[in-house]
Amino acid sequence: MPALSERKQKILALIVESYIATGEPVGSKTLQNTMGNSVSSATIRNDMADLVELGYLIQPHTSAGRAPSQAGYRYYVDNLMTKYELGHEEQERIKTWLQGYSGEPDQLLEKAGSILSELTNCVAVSSSPSDSEALIKRVELVPLSSKTAMVVLLATSGILKSMVVRTESEITTQIAEVFYNIMQTYFLGNSVSNIDIPFIQTLVASLGDKVFVMSPLLCGVADLCNSVKSTDLHFNGQSNILNHSELSLDAFQLMDFLHREAPIKALLTAQRKPLTVSIGEENAFKELRNSSTIFSKYTVGDRDSGSIGIIGPTRIDYARLIPSIKYLAGVIGNLLTETLE
Amino acid sequence: MPALSERKQKILALIVESYIATGEPVGSKTLQNTMGNSVSSATIRNDMADLVELGYLIQPHTSAGRAPSQAGYRYYVDNLMTKYELGHEEQERIKTWLQGYSGEPDQLLEKAGSILSELTNCVAVSSSPSDSEALIKRVELVPLSSKTAMVVLLATSGILKSMVVRTESEITTQIAEVFYNIMQTYFLGNSVSNIDIPFIQTLVASLGDKVFVMSPLLCGVADLCNSVKSTDLHFNGQSNILNHSELSLDAFQLMDFLHREAPIKALLTAQRKPLTVSIGEENAFKELRNSSTIFSKYTVGDRDSGSIGIIGPTRIDYARLIPSIKYLAGVIGNLLTETLE
DNA sequence: CGTTAGCACTTGGAAGATGAGAGTGCTAAC
DNA sequence: GTTAGCACTCTCATCTTCCAAGTGCTAACG
Numbered sequence: 001m002p003a004l005s006e007r008k009q010k011i012l013a014l015i016v017e018s019y020i021a022t023g024e025p026v027g028s029k030t031l032q033n034t035m036g037n038s039v040s041s042a043t044i045r046n047d048m049a050d051l052v053e054l055g056y057l058i059q060p061h062t063s064a065g066r067a068p069s070q071a072g073y074r075y076y077v078d079n080l081m082t083k084y085e086l087g088h089e090e091q092e093r094i095k096t097w098l099q100g101y102s103g104e105p106d107q108l109l110e111k112a113g114s115i116l117s118e119l120t121n122c123v124a125v126s127s128s129p130s131d132s133e134a135l136i137k138r139v140e141l142v143p144l145s146s147k148t149a150m151v152v153l154l155a156t157s158g159i160l161k162s163m164v165v166r167t168e169s170e171i172t173t174q175i176a177e178v179f180y181n182i183m184q185t186y187f188l189g190n191s192v193s194n195i196d197i198p199f200i201q202t203l204v205a206s207l208g209d210k211v212f213v214m215s216p217l218l219c220g221v222a223d224l225c226n227s228v229k230s231t232d233l234h235f236n237g238q239s240n241i242l243n244h245s246e247l248s249l250d251a252f253q254l255m256d257f258l259h260r261e262a263p264i265k266a267l268l269t270a271q272r273k274p275l276t277v278s279i280g281e282e283n284a285f286k287e288l289r290n291s292s293t294i295f296s297k298y299t300v301g302d303r304d305s306g307s308i309g310i311i312g313p314t315r316i317d318y319a320r321l322i323p324s325i326k327y328l329a330g331v332i333g334n335l336l337t338e339t340l341e
Numbered sequence: 342m343p344a345l346s347e348r349k350q351k352i353l354a355l356i357v358e359s360y361i362a363t364g365e366p367v368g369s370k371t372l373q374n375t376m377g378n379s380v381s382s383a384t385i386r387n388d389m390a391d392l393v394e395l396g397y398l399i400q401p402h403t404s405a406g407r408a409p410s411q412a413g414y415r416y417y418v419d420n421l422m423t424k425y426e427l428g429h430e431e432q433e434r435i436k437t438w439l440q441g442y443s444g445e446p447d448q449l450l451e452k453a454g455s456i457l458s459e460l461t462n463c464v465a466v467s468s469s470p471s472d473s474e475a476l477i478k479r480v481e482l483v484p485l486s487s488k489t490a491m492v493v494l495l496a497t498s499g500i501l502k503s504m505v506v507r508t509e510s511e512i513t514t515q516i517a518e519v520f521y522n523i524m525q526t527y528f529l530g531n532s533v534s535n536i537d538i539p540f541i542q543t544l545v546a547s548l549g550d551k552v553f554v555m556s557p558l559l560c561g562v563a564d565l566c567n568s569v570k571s572t573d574l575h576f577n578g579q580s581n582i583l584n585h586s587e588l589s590l591d592a593f594q595l596m597d598f599l600h601r602e603a604p605i606k607a608l609l610t611a612q613r614k615p616l617t618v619s620i621g622e623e624n625a626f627k628e629l630r631n632s633s634t635i636f637s638k639y640t641v642g643d644r645d646s647g648s649i650g651i652i653g654p655t656r657i658d659y660a661r662l663i664p665s666i667k668y669l670a671g672v673i674g675n676l677l678t679e680t681l682e
Numbered sequence: 683c684g685t686t687a688g689c690a691c692t693t694g695g696a697a698g699a700t701g702a703g704a705g706t707g708c709t710a711a712c
Numbered sequence: 713g714t715t716a717g718c719a720c721t722c723t724c725a726t727c728t729t730c731c732a733a734g735t736g737c738t739a740a741c742g
Binding site: 366368369370382383386387389390400403404405406 | 703704705706707
């Protein structure tokens with residue numbers, strides 16, 4: 001990355017900010033004014049020409065102004081942007097707003113997502129807490145009728161999952177006892193990652209004639225372990241895609257992309273840094289080539305556990321949104337950690 | 342509704358069908374051909390003029406052909422349409438496709454919705470089984486930690502709900518006993534509609550110092566009763582809105598409307614007849630003024646329990662879709678009834 | 683050498699003009 | 713009641729013209 005002269009940096013920053021605000025390419029004369037006529041428009045033109053050369057700006061056509069390229073946004077985000085924090089008052093409002101949902105991760109994320117999508121006018125995406133390192137803390141069997149029962153699994157990290165299981169023959173108290181014994185011996189304290197179908201199969205082999213009742217129950221537990229590892233997604237403000245004229249061409253494609261959850265999960269799971277900003281082509285999926293994504297992880301206890309963020313157009317107010325998302329992720333993490341104790 | 346001459350009916354039907362197929366207004370000459378030149382174009386023109394007068398047709402402008410008005414669609418659906426049933430083979434395919442999910446209502450509806458949205462290219466909406474007349478069959482308290490427990494409620498009609506409750510003080514076995522006693526006395530066999538906050542309050546008043554532990558637990562049960570009554574919605578193929586050019590103007594509004602669940606719930610709950618077709622302005626919400634909705638109830642056991650259907654443009658293949666939706670609702674009802682036994 | 687003034691040049695989009703095509707409504711005749 | 717014939721209407725696509733915005737280049741300046 002070649003070092004830009006101070007003036008060129010200033011010009012780039014102003015173009016990015018003006019373009020983000022108005023959506024209109026910026027001309028040299030307008031820019032001259034916003035810079036307080038300290039230099040002539042011709043000078044600015046020369047600099048702008050250089051910035052185009054370097055790939056930071058693009059000109060839609062000869063007689064339009066300049067707009068930032070994706071590289072231009074990137075340079076801005078990395079070097080020029082001055083972050084704009086949320087007001088204290090607004091921070092408090094968000095915090096109290098979310099407080100009420102601290103008990104239920106899904107509802108909390110749903111609410112946080114709806115706040116975020118309104119705050120940003122973008123599609124908000126969040127992933128529920130998941131943890132493949134979690135240990136099995138507790139398993140309960142709740143009989144519902146003679147041949148159905150509910151299996152409940154609680155993992156460290158506070159994740160709770162349950163499901164209904166139907167068996168071929170009756171679930172007697174004796175069966176329940178065997179079940180609890182098996183749990184005690186092989187499951188409790190074990191990592192959810194260790195419980196898989198092969199494991200269940202070897203276990204079941206030694207059960208003799210109880211196989212037919214126990215097998216569905218144990219498979220249920222394995223399913224639950226699996227779902228502790230896996231991530232649920234929440235979407236909010238999907239209609240906001242249509243808000244942004246620059247996305248409306250791909251609106252259908254993008255919409256469709258969002259509804260295929262797998263790639264989004266991949267996107268969130270691949271995230272390494274606490275806060276990731278991906279601009280346009282930097283995104284791993286071609287459907288997002290005209291979009292930017294900003295995602296922040298949130299931490300429950302001391303482990304990264306899920307993410308929240310947005311998908312929007314590349315022309316987006318990075319300086320305002322990045323701190324907002326960071327803040328929101330912080331609040332979520334705190335609230336979820338609180339209830340863990 | 343004035344009786345139309347046979348020829349006018351035929352003309353109206355052909356215009357509706359052609360317009361549905363092509364999206365282009367139909368002219369008198371084209372129509373003359375499809376009618377086998379049995380009458381002259383001038384005669385058709387006269388009839389068409391009458392049909393415009395009666396409000397069944399509209400002409401976008403003087404020199405375009407005629408298109409059906411909403412009233413025209415209505416007349417067609419009520420009197421002219423010959424239904425086009427699904428092929429036997431396709432019926433079987435759908436049936437086996439859904440069979441696997443018979444155990445889990447939510448998954449079943451999700452799958453059915455995705456089939457429906459692909460079949461129709463519209464937004465598919467379905468509501469999960471709900472029943473305000475259901476009785477409380479069973480309530481279980483699953484202790485998770487000293488101050489948290491899971492409350493599980495099973496209602497007749499097979500609906501199962503659960504949630505996590507946190508209390509202020511410890512949930513001892515003695516507390517659990519009291520809880521089960523209260524359930525036995527006041528809740529089991531009672532209708533879920535009877536359990537509301539006032540009821541809980543009167544109950545709680547007589548508990549003395551146990552109020553602080555019991556109150557959250559009982560409120561939890563009340564919440565669950567409430568959720569048995571209420572309806573969950575499933576949406577599929579929302580991006581299909583963008584498929585239909587006639588909707589693209591209101592796309593944003595419509596999208597937004599879909600994300601506000603309340604009106605949709607109202608829509609489905611208000612439905613009286615087993616199958617409802619609402620065309621354009623017939624819909625109760627102004628956001629749907631350019632849309633048609635087709636919804637069919639499904640019956641679990643012998644009670645109406647939920648609905649499935651579509652939201653699409655008014656220009657839609659009623660003759661094909663109405664039977665499809667009816668069929669799908671039938672399959673869903675059967676599958677859910679099966680597992681109830 | 684960087685900066686500036688001046689000016690010819692490019693470009694897209696808005697506004698108007700034109701013509702073709704489709705389809706109608708009306709009249710008069712059958 | 714039905715039909716042929718024809719003038720009329722309206723939209724859409726194409727073309728032209730024109731304007732404003734903004735550039736790139738050249739030559740001059742400190």
